[in-house]
Amino acid sequence: MKSLEELKKIREEAKKKVQLRHDSDGTRIVVGMATCGISAGARPVLMTLLEEVNKRNLSNVMVNQTGCIGVCRLEPIVEVYRPGEEKVTYVHMDSEKAKRVITEHIVNGNVVTEYTVGAYEK
Amino acid sequence: MDFYRAHVLICGGTGCTSSKSDQIEEKMKQKIEEAGLDKEVMVVRTGCFGLCEAGPIVVVYPEGAFYSHVGLEDVDEIVQEHLLKGRIVKHLLYKGAKEEDIIKSVNEVNFYKKQTRIALKNCGVINPEDINEYIAVDGYMALGKVLTEMTPTEIIDVIKESGLRGRGGGGFPTGLKWNFCAQAQGDQKYVICNADEGDPGAFMDRSILEGDPHCVIEAMAIAGYAIGADQGFIYVRAEYPIAVQRLEIAINQAREKGLLGKNIFSSDFNFDIEIRLGAGAFVCGEETALIASIEGERGMSRNKPPYPANKGLWGKPTLINNVETYANITKIINKGPKWFRSIGTEKSPGTKVFALGGKINNTGLVEIPMGTTLREVIFDIGGGIPNGKKFKAVQTGGPSGGCITADYLDTPIDYDSLTALGSMMGSGGMIVMDEDNCMVDIARFFLDFTVEESCGKCTPCRIGTKRMLEILEKITSGKGELKDIEKLEKLAANIKTSALCGLGQTAPNPVLSTLHYFRDEYEAHVIDKKCPAGNCKALLAYNIQEDICKGCTLCAKNCPVGAISGEAKKPHSIDQDKCIKCGACMEKCPFNAIKLG
DSSP: OOOHHHHHHHHHHHHHHHGGGSOOOSEEEEEEOSHHHHHTTHHHHHHHHHHHHHHTTOTTEEEEEESOOSOGGGOSOEEEEOTTSOOEEEOSOOHHHHHHIIIIIIITOOOOGGGBHHHHHO | OOOOSEEEEEEOSHHHHHTTHHHHHHHHHHHHHHTTOTTTEEEEEESOOSOGGGOSOEEEETTTEEEOSOOGGGHHHIIIIIIIHOOOOGGGBOBOSSTTOBOOBGGGOHHHHTOOOSTTTTTTTSOTTOHHHHHHTTTTHHHHHHHHHOOHHHHHHHHHHHTOBOTTTTOOBHHHHHHHHHHSOOSOOEEEEEEOOOSTTOOHHHHHHHHOHHHHHHHHHHHHHHHTOOEEEEEEETTOHHHHHHHHHHHHHHHHTTSSBSSGGGSSOOBEEEEEEEOOOGGGGSHHHHHHHHTTSOOOOOOSSSOTTTSOGGGSOEEEEEHHHHHHHHHHHHHOHHHHHTSBOSSSBSEEEEEEEESOSSOEEEEEETTOBHHIIIIIISOOOGGGOOEEEEEESGGGSEEEEGGGTTOBOSHHHHHHTTOOOTTOEEEEEETTOOHHHHHHHHHHHHHHHOOSOSHIIIIIHHHHHHHHHHHHTTOOOHHHHHHHHHHHHHHHHHOSSHHHHHTTHHHHHHHHHOHHHHHIIIIIOOOTTSOOGGGOOEEEOTTTOOOOOHHHHHOTTOOEEOOTTSOOEEOTTTOOOOOHHHHHOTTOOEEEO
């Protein structure tokens, strides 16, 4: 080890790996992964979300899965919880939509209204 | 680097490994692969979670679901339900010692709520065999900081200000010890880690080495820089194979990353560590005996002074600290002495790890701020006494400590208050006893251990403790006389003042403290020839209560020595001379007609 900077670099890289195990007050993205969700294609959505979060080095963002959210006809469903904001529910998701949610909502903080359950139900 | 959405942590401490956690890990990996989840879910083998009673333990993050008593047959369900479908497997979740405590997340477990983890901070959180996971939780930052920003004197001042005292048991101020060693003259100096944990019932050092070996390595390097040493030794028992293996892995990884070796952080500081295996002798935990053992001599203690700080390993100035002491160092450097002082009490800052054992629901490792009361540890964290029995006493400090009774349960735990009660901190074994434990027998148990482990160099310890043990055996076998109690007291006082090392000087403590608090039990054994706790076999008699006995003959048929006689359908009786007190009759009697007394 040559310098503190070198150590810090390793730390930043390694931190992503263990962050999941600590309490965090960051963003949680939850994918419905019950039978209905999986058969509607939730798995590629989940994988895309994971890839995007990793690629963009988003710290403090957790991708998680949950059981049946209850509106099976709207699956795949993705819910986003951000501290201090109301929960946003995205429906009929796919990989492309997932990418947009990451860039617009998670990175820039703008909800992608057209994918939300509210827009769909109108 | 791969990115995972879930982490499955499996306890790889000695306790859980012996209940097959290694096989659980293997099967978990296999099932995860079969389910096609190996790119999403990471399996990590960690160190001890502390709640050994509930092992094998599996924790799934990010939910923090805390699964206990996991068997091989449960692995598939965890993979299918939790990992694949996101449904927590409720029936496998840890249920606290209290019924209402059906717990979900690891943070909600009562056992952990009252704990403050400093020494055990990373145990059960990181993979001890991966240096990157240690670096992720600020590992080696303290070493980097001292080498690039601090002088040796500044480090020693920080340790002094923190008020840290030796966690091996004696409680000597750590900063002062470092200072003595830094000031000692010598061309070569050494740093030793005492990992020869020999107290019956204590295993915190093992768990730290197994769960977070790098924190000890890092602290030893810091100590080396502070006192001017370039070589360290970890003296660890050969009976701790997992700890030894993980230490070896950790030392190699640290060398590969240049965190041990030459010119660390481009400074002119060189430091390396070697492991020395001990053969598991209690006396080798005493520092001068430990040093003799590393030198290749027989492990026997010598007179102090000179202290190891001046004349230690091969006659050179040597700093020797225990595992848990080192485990506090990096956190003090990173967070500062004020932070450390804000935890614990004024004279004993920080935390202490205890190994809870005996008659208690949650056996395992707990780390509490100093000043927490014995009651909180035993009843809130430990979950109280099993089977509705009554608390009788708690033994702290191993063979060097003593018993503390229910009257003192509200005593805050620190070095001085435990000593004031005739016990001591020791390494931190805490053995809880209920009404079924005989205190004379407990004293006998610890004396038996001391006699076995005495190195034999000095007469008071070699012969004196043996005589004490003989008297205790005489009392528990019902042949004791009143003057034996006097003899015990006299011997104890003599050994305390005349033995060579700490082992001998403290060996009478279990006898003295039980005599102090439970003299009536000794007297019952000697005068009434009775063991009030119903523990000492020689003093018990099985009796058939005539009014309850229906004469079913079942007891007579089951007695292995034919000590029971009587006609069918009439009350039976036991010949006390023939009876071997095996208890088979009482077990078989369908009417509960046989009583111990």
